[in-house]
Amino acid sequence: MSTTPPPRTPTRSSAASTVLRAEDLQLSYGSQRVLQGVTLSLQRGRVHGLVGPNGAGKSTLLRTLAVLQKPARGRVYLPSTRNEPASEPACPGRDLCTLSSRERARFLAYLPQDTSVAFDFPVREVVAMGLYAHLSRFRGPSSGDLARIQHALQRTGTEALAEKSVRSLSGGQRQLVLLAKQLAQRPEIYLLDEPVSALDIAHQLHVAQCLRELAAAGHAVVVVLHDITYAAALCDRITVMHQGRIYDDGTPEHVLTEQMFAEVYRVRARVETTSGGNLTVLPYGVVSARGDRTRRRQEGE
Numbered sequence: 001m002s003t004t005p006p007p008r009t010p011t012r013s014s015a016a017s018t019v020l021r022a023e024d025l026q027l028s029y030g031s032q033r034v035l036q037g038v039t040l041s042l043q044r045g046r047v048h049g050l051v052g053p054n055g056a057g058k059s060t061l062l063r064t065l066a067v068l069q070k071p072a073r074g075r076v077y078l079p080s081t082r083n084e085p086a087s088e089p090a091c092p093g094r095d096l097c098t099l100s101s102r103e104r105a106r107f108l109a110y111l112p113q114d115t116s117v118a119f120d121f122p123v124r125e126v127v128a129m130g131l132y133a134h135l136s137r138f139r140g141p142s143s144g145d146l147a148r149i150q151h152a153l154q155r156t157g158t159e160a161l162a163e164k165s166v167r168s169l170s171g172g173q174r175q176l177v178l179l180a181k182q183l184a185q186r187p188e189i190y191l192l193d194e195p196v197s198a199l200d201i202a203h204q205l206h207v208a209q210c211l212r213e214l215a216a217a218g219h220a221v222v223v224v225l226h227d228i229t230y231a232a233a234l235c236d237r238i239t240v241m242h243q244g245r246i247y248d249d250g251t252p253e254h255v256l257t258e259q260m261f262a263e264v265y266r267v268r269a270r271v272e273t274t275s276g277g278n279l280t281v282l283p284y285g286v287v288s289a290r291g292d293r294t295r296r297r298q299e300g301e
């Protein structure tokens with residue numbers, strides 16, 4: 001079942017500036033090439049979706065953008081003038097890996113796909129960890145910091161869980177708590193790997209609203225998603241990953257085509273626009289060599 005988030009906001013048409021650029025990324029695990037020639041720019045005020053089949057390289061790309069993995073080739077950097085269009089050639093800029101861990105934490109937050117936690121803490125303390133980059137070594141959290149934690153809990157609907165131990169939570173609750181931690185962190189860029197995969201439809205809508213608000217406030221939001229209809233409604237721009245490469249990149253209307261579903265996902269899918277203007281995707285069959293022949297015979301080709 002797919003959930004349709006609220007329609008995209010006018011931020012989509014406003015002028016966007018590039019906040020981070022990745023250029024010609026290449027990364028392998030042993031002999032397996034997982035990223036090949038990946039180049040993309042992230043813009044403020046945009047929700048940027050990453051979609052593609054299992055194993056396409058989406059999580060690896062996100063971890064590389066978060067400087068948690070080092071590419072064999074290519075770089076991730078802050079453009080020196082952060083307002084050039086995505087299509088312009090790279091300018092020298094500053095490599096993200098040269099930022100200190102505190103600077104990096106002020107710049108970006110990364111939500112992993114696996115939300116299991118190594119240590120047990122009360123939820124409120126987990127969210128407070130998001131403040132690390134903003135706290136002085138010599139003082140505890142201020143009243144403003146405490147208010148920020150409370151706001152993050154409220155924004156994600158996890159207030160009632162604040163005193164519970166994080167290990168006692170359900171998978172979906174843990175996902176919301178880790179999102180609250182990111183909100184408390186207040187970075188310029190949010191890198192979120194399947195942030196709604198464990199959420200019910202109400203919470204999916206709630207998170208979509210929250211991400212749209214972050215974009216409207218000028219943050220860049222990158223989100224890996226498998227629910228294509230949800231992605232179409234939420235994202236200003238979608239990058240389709242296929243076998244470690246960018247297959248296509250652009251507005252949902254541009255990239256979510258029946259041809260793309262056949263070539264990348266190997267499924268037949270109907271792509272329709274509802275009367276409300278939302279794009280919906282209905283997969284109805286698997287593409288296979290045999291299936292293609294059968295279909296052609298049925299169609300009398």
Ligand SMILES: Nc1ncnc2c1ncn2[C@@H]1O[C@H](COP(=O)(O)OP(=O)(O)OP(=O)(O)O)[C@@H](O)[C@H]1O
Pocket residue numbers: 029034052053054055056057058059060061113
């Ligand atoms: N630590 C690792 N060691 C070896 N291979 C890995 C490792 N992590 C990922 N891979 C391989 O890299 C490829 C890309 O994985 P990645 O997790 O980036 O894909 P994905 O597009 O996020 O997939 P999914 O939608 O299933 O989460 C896969 O073939 C995977 O098996």
